[in-house]
Amino acid sequence: MSVDQYITIAILALTFALLIKSEIPPVAVFVGALTLTITFRLAPLGDSLKGFSNPGMLTVGALLMVAAGMYRTGAITLITEKLIGRPKSLLAAQAKILPPVAVGSAFLNNTPPGSDVYSGYPRSSENKSSAGASCSFISPMGYQTNLMVYAPGGYKFTDFVKIGIPMTVVVGIITILLAPLVWPF
Numbered sequence: 001m002s003v004d005q006y007i008t009i010a011i012l013a014l015t016f017a018l019l020i021k022s023e024i025p026p027v028a029v030f031v032g033a034l035t036l037t038i039t040f041r042l043a044p045l046g047d048s049l050k051g052f053s054n055p056g057m058l059t060v061g062a063l064l065m066v067a068a069g070m071y072r073t074g075a076i077t078l079i080t081e082k083l084i085g086r087p088k089s090l091l092a093a094q095a096k097i098l099p100p101v102a103v104g105s106a107f108l109n110n111t112p113p114g115s116d117v118y119s120g121y122p123r124s125s126e127n128k129s130s131a132g133a134s135c136s137f138i139s140p141m142g143y144q145t146n147l148m149v150y151a152p153g154g155y156k157f158t159d160f161v162k163i164g165i166p167m168t169v170v171v172g173i174i175t176i177l178l179a180p181l182v183w184p185f
Contacts (some may be wrong), residue, residue, distance in 0.1 A: 004042055011036050025071075059147055063107075076104070098172045106138035106164070123168070137164035 007010065014117050015033045018024055038048050052058075083100045087093040136142030139160050140150040 004040070007040050008042055011040075011042075027076075027164065059141060063141055079104075090180075091176075094176050098175065102168050103138065104135045106142040137167040139164065 011033050015029055018029045019026060021160075022029075034048060037043060038045060077121075080100060084093075084096045087096050136146065137160065140146045140155070140157060142160075142164075149155065150160075
């Protein structure tokens, strides 16, 4: 193996070790790895920075900032309290939690909508919220992989809506019916 290959393996090992074992934010770890890659000239500069010009990557970054802002300002809590309120039964809570979380995760990164809505609800509701947050089928902004295939696949926004809404409804119904059996309360 060449020296460049050893350096590349060392950078990868260091990156994974820092991601797994340290408190350093992942963004800082990846920027550090990129800096080392550029410093050691392991790839042409243009190739090293190419991914940052991808519209999908830029959209994900922007949506993460919007989601973080909504989470930190309490906007998500305010919205979910208005939509969900205090249901009278566990089934009502589950049925009220899943739809707004699924819709919210279609337009934001799926972590804040899923993490904030179930404070104060039974554990089984956490599972509905998590399932709702995972229902990122409705729009290309719902999840990173949606954005990755959006432009190269020639998809339109309406393609995601057409298939995403029925998929979200099916996953929601299955989750509400099966979650109490898998995670009894």
